[in-house]
Amino acid sequence: KAGVTQTPRYLIKTRGQQVTLSCSPISGHRSVSWYQQTPGQGLQFLFEYFSETQRNKGNFPGRFSGRQFSNSRSEMNVSTLELGDSALYLCASSLHRLAGVNTGELFFGEGSRLTVL
């Protein structure tokens, strides 16, 4: 079974540009969540999608957005890039994460490392 796949793995952008990152979950997984990883800040939750609907959202500005397609693949977009957006963006998929029903182990991708110059 293929794991979670993220593309691109590395990218360099300049301030003010926008970027789109892609995540293909494990086959059969319907939940996809996104995290920003920076040194000293750990894994900060961006948002989670299930069945093409955003179910939860973290405390990030509106420049960060995402969506999920009918095949569960997900994309996240960051507009008007800032230097502080440089980070490793991790996507994670899980089978299902209904409250109180299943805890839902997260399976992470290898991440997309974004550098903003």
Add this chain to the structure above:
Amino acid sequence: GENVEQHPSTLSVQEGDSAVIKCTYSDSASNYFPWYKQELGKRPQLIIDIRSNVGEKKDQRIAVTLNKTAKHFSLHITETQPEDSAVYFCAASRPSGGYQKVTFGIGTKLQVIP
């Protein structure tokens, strides 16, 4: 919202010694506490987890304890080996909008010295 504090941020131990990482959470609704290990340049992977109705869980050299009253949980690694060197993240998961929302701690970089 939930707040998860994790300490220490870095930890160095001699091979064979034990390592303990502690986390506290703020939301009493949190009911699931996973631990993830991230080796250098690799993706985080689940190593052990515990539900709120359990006080302790062991898996070979790794154990996790949970004190719901005090809202803290800990990861214990015994007989540490060089391959245990990694960043460890604790997390607290709670119901939110009908789904489980996960909040991670800041991570602990564990170095096992041969």
